[in-house]
Each structure stands twice: as structure tokens, then as C-alpha cells.
Amino acid sequence: MSESFDPARWRPAPFLPQDDARDPALLFVVAVLCFLACLAALGALAGDRAAHGWSGQLLGEATVIVRPRGGETPDAAAARAAEALAAVPGVSEARALEREKAYDLIRPWLGDVSDLEDLPVPRLVSVSLDAKAPATAAQLDKALKGQGLDAVVDDHTRWIKDIRRAADVVRATAAVVFLLVAAAAGAVVAFATRAGLAARRDVVEVLHLTGAEDGQIAGLFELRFARIAAVAGGIGALGAAGLGALLRLIGGGQGVTPALPVAWLDLLVVLPCPLLAALVAAVAARLTARRLIKGL
Amino acid sequence: MRYGRGPEVLSDISLSLPRGSFHFVTGSSGAGKSSLLKLIYLAARPSSGGVRLFGQDVTSMPASDLPHIRRRIGVVFQDLLLLDHLSAFDNTALPLRIAGHKASEYRNDVAELLAWVGLGGRMQALPPTLAGGEKQRLAIARAVVNRPEILLADEPTGNVDHDMSMRIYRLFVELNRLGTTVIIATHDQDLVARSGRPVLHLDKGRLKPVAPKAPAA
Numbered sequence: 001m002s003e004s005f006d007p008a009r010w011r012p013a014p015f016l017p018q019d020d021a022r023d024p025a026l027l028f029v030v031a032v033l034c035f036l037a038c039l040a041a042l043g044a045l046a047g048d049r050a051a052h053g054w055s056g057q058l059l060g061e062a063t064v065i066v067r068p069r070g071g072e073t074p075d076a077a078a079a080r081a082a083e084a085l086a087a088v089p090g091v092s093e094a095r096a097l098e099r100e101k102a103y104d105l106i107r108p109w110l111g112d113v114s115d116l117e118d119l120p121v122p123r124l125v126s127v128s129l130d131a132k133a134p135a136t137a138a139q140l141d142k143a144l145k146g147q148g149l150d151a152v153v154d155d156h157t158r159w160i161k162d163i164r165r166a167a168d169v170v171r172a173t174a175a176v177v178f179l180l181v182a183a184a185a186g187a188v189v190a191f192a193t194r195a196g197l198a199a200r201r202d203v204v205e206v207l208h209l210t211g212a213e214d215g216q217i218a219g220l221f222e223l224r225f226a227r228i229a230a231v232a233g234g235i236g237a238l239g240a241a242g243l244g245a246l247l248r249l250i251g252g253g254q255g256v257t258p259a260l261p262v263a264w265l266d267l268l269v270v271l272p273c274p275l276l277a278a279l280v281a282a283v284a285a286r287l288t289a290r291r292l293i294k295g296l
Numbered sequence: 297m298r299y300g301r302g303p304e305v306l307s308d309i310s311l312s313l314p315r316g317s318f319h320f321v322t323g324s325s326g327a328g329k330s331s332l333l334k335l336i337y338l339a340a341r342p343s344s345g346g347v348r349l350f351g352q353d354v355t356s357m358p359a360s361d362l363p364h365i366r367r368r369i370g371v372v373f374q375d376l377l378l379l380d381h382l383s384a385f386d387n388t389a390l391p392l393r394i395a396g397h398k399a400s401e402y403r404n405d406v407a408e409l410l411a412w413v414g415l416g417g418r419m420q421a422l423p424p425t426l427a428g429g430e431k432q433r434l435a436i437a438r439a440v441v442n443r444p445e446i447l448l449a450d451e452p453t454g455n456v457d458h459d460m461s462m463r464i465y466r467l468f469v470e471l472n473r474l475g476t477t478v479i480i481a482t483h484d485q486d487l488v489a490r491s492g493r494p495v496l497h498l499d500k501g502r503l504k505p506v507a508p509k510a511p512a513a
Binding site for chain 2: 216
């Protein structure tokens, strides 16, 4: 059987076969891992924003507990404290809370005490601080002592520390999840490269014995797996961005829950995913291929 | 030389082949012919001793330098090692592509060579569609396409008829005349006898002296 063939029109064929039955499975697994990694990154951003929101709220407020002295009634002491606090620079508003609010606070421990008129329940003064130059706890305390009031200032420092610690935990957890998923993606690609090299041992062996350098052969696998990972990264990123957008649409400005608010800008975090996936795949493929070729 | 922890397949081999020489390697199956060739085309390392090629000790050479030595050696492998997903033309052009030559420099040479080995009409055919003899000729074309300084052939005429066998032999002789050192491992005693070339005879992994014979008329 003869054929017409014009050498002048010949174009070199790729050294590696173009189609591999395992490619779709690899693409699916890497896409799922990229999806999870993007979700971890989105979760970290949302957690960070939530923590900032909580600490911002707490930083802008202080609570003062006022205990009446001598014959002064609790309501009168609270009113005097609110007046003294309102005059402190860095305080935008000071408001004595109603007696019922104080009863509400102790109800979980003492039950309903609203009918015990003689019980010396301290009153609370809610203080809103100037966001730009908030008054310090020491300034508030000084103002109260200046009026001869027996009061304790709670500037929420203890809670802010807890919230900051919680935010750090959220961030660290998201970072660890992200790194674990990236490592898993790398391991999957390394495994696929090993399988690919084993399946294409004939090609590798011929190229090796015909004088191809190790880097030349590894480069073939590197390029192939980087391409697959880039596509998978794109699919995973799109999926995660789509889910993020859905959460944002369902939950409005607060996201699906005020605990983890998602902003539109957060969705941009998925953009580098295809590039990062390709990079991880390329490095994993290169290292695996080089190690295996050395063993030939 | 031994494979892994297996028995020695070659023992006490000491030989020096001058540049431009032509040798046959003979011996029964399992005598070590292929192993000797593997040592020379750098697919295996000796468990003790050394190999020198082109005046250099390749045994102690860094692995990164070996590809450049391999490019100077053409090999017809016993199991041919053709790439099934590449056409006959692509298989033949492989060593030239690996060496970094431009397609425009070698396209016509590859076509001429394939025509010369009788595959002019099968340049686009994939190896699985070729007959045994055609595959063997394709493997030979790939081995000689870059005019190697050393040509090693492991049973190159095993699947071809007598006429093609002699034609291939003449190709090897022509390459040798142009300066290529040729080493052919074969069972084809008729070819060895006709050639009158020096013989390296292996018996159970050891070299045995063989009296030179005059070429057949």
C-alpha cells in the first residue's frame, strides 16, 4: 500500500500521545481540589471581615456599671454618671440604661428579681465612643471618680482579645486548609505523573536512549500536566466564585450569614487559582519525572 | 556486569575497538551480546570496571553529560522500540529533533533514507500497521539518520529476507566507509561469514577468540 506524502509539508508530531484516557479523571480531581482551595480562601477573607466588624463594634463602645452610694437611688447615680461621661472628650454619647435592662442581665443567674425593690441592682451606662479619637477607660474612670461615683468601666478589651484570637484561628485554619488542599493537588499530580511516565515508559526510554536530556523529557510531562491543572484550576475557581456569588445574592450585604459576610470583591481571590494550580502541577510533574528518569 | 542482584552476565571483558572499525558480536542466546551493546550505548553501567567512549571515561561521567554522548551513537534495538503513536517519518526524524535540528534541514534526508530502506510509500504509516520487516527497516533508518559515530545493531536482520539483509548490510558498510564504527550483534552466521569482518564471540558472558575467516566469494 503506498501513500502520497510531501515531506515539505510535514510538521513534527508531539513526542507524547495527545489523548490519555486518565486525563478527564485527573482534571476532575484537580478541579475539585481547586474548588475547595478557593472556598478556603473565600472563607478566610469572610472570616477576617467578620472579625474586623465585631472588634470594630466593641471598640466603639464601653459599658459602665454604677453602684449607688449612701442614700442616692440607683437611677439618680446612673443619670449622674451618664452626664459626667458625656462631657469626656472622645465620648459621643452616654446613656443610662433602664432598670429593666439591668434586671435582664442578672436574670440568667438570679431569676426574676424585678419585684424585689430592695435588691441593690447596679445600673448600666452605655457609652458610645468617638470612632476617630475614642476616650480611654482611664479617662472615663477619672471622670466618674471626679463625681464621687462608685463605678466600674468595661471597655470590652477582654472581648476584643478573644475576638482577635478567634479571627486569628479562622485565618490560620483557612490557611492550613488551603495549604493542605494545594499539597493534595500536588500529590495527585505527582501520582498522575508517575502513572503517566509508567504508561509512557516506551516513549521516555526511547527519548532517553536517543539522547534527550532529562529536563527535555521532564518538560514534556511538565507542560502536559500544567495545562490540565490550569484548566482544572479555572473550573474549580469558577465553581467557587459561583458559589460565593450565590451566597452573596442570597444573604444580601451580610452574605448568607452575618458570621461570614462575603463581599463581591472577595470573589477576585479565585483569579490566581488556574496559574497557581498550573505552577503546582508543573513543579510536581518536573520533580517526579526527573526522579523517575534518573532511575532508568 | 550484572542486573540488580542477579548473576554476572558479562565477566572479564576487556576490549578496545578502533575508531572506524566494523565488528560482529556473536554467541548463543543469553551469551551476553545485548548486555555488551547496552554497556556501549549507555543503557547500563558495569558493576565493576569502566567504559571509555570517544576517549572519555563514560562510567564516571556526570549523568548530565551522557545525552551528548548518546547523540553520537545510533542504535537498532533488539525489540526495536518504535513509538507507536508516531508515523514512520516522525520516528525516523526523532534523533534529529532531539538534537535540536530544524525540520527544514533534515526533511528531505529523512524522506530519502526511508525511500532507500523501502519505506518510501509508508512514511505516514504508524508502526503497528507495518509488517515485521518494515518495522525493522524503520528502526534501522532511525538509528542511522543522524550519521552516528558509532552504530550498534542488535539482530538488525532478524525479520528481513536475504536480499533485504544484504541491502541493510551494505548500508552499514557504507556508513563504516564514511567513518562510523559499526558493531552488529547477530545470529546470522551466513551474514558474518560473507562479510569476513572480525568477530567478538561471547560464550556465557566471556569473550572467546575466533579465528578470522576470509570473506565468502
